Amino acid sequence: RLRPGRWGYVDTLSVAPAARGGGVGRALMAVAHEELLRPGxxxxxxxxxxxxxxxxxxxxxxxYRPLWTMWIRRPAWS
Incomplete structure (x- = not known):
């Protein structure tokens, strides 16, 4: 469970298949972490x-490490 306080949330990170493996995702997250991990x-x-x-x-x-697993149940429509 997350403690109450100021948390950064990463909503979406997408890298085009042709650009994967070249460090683009890592570079994007480095910038995101600079913004999200400010003092406080x-x-x-x-x-x-x-x-x-x-x-x-x-x-x-x-x-990142796993914190919890979310399970959902959807109604079974006949």
Whole structure:
């Protein structure tokens, strides 16, 4: 659970497939972290879709660790 306070939130990070692996995502997050991790900030958090096999690897390399897992149940329509 996140402590109350000032947190930065990463909503979306997208890199074109042709540009992946060249450090673009890392560079974008370096700029985002400069803004989000100013004095007084407790950290940053984000959500990602676990079905995307690139997401957990990328976010782990950026220093993020799992905090919780969200489960949903959708109604079964006949």
């Amino acid at each position: 900030s407790l950290g940053t958090f984000l959500f990602y879709h676990p079905a995307n096999p690139l997401s957990p690897v990328f976010w782990h390399r950026q220093g």
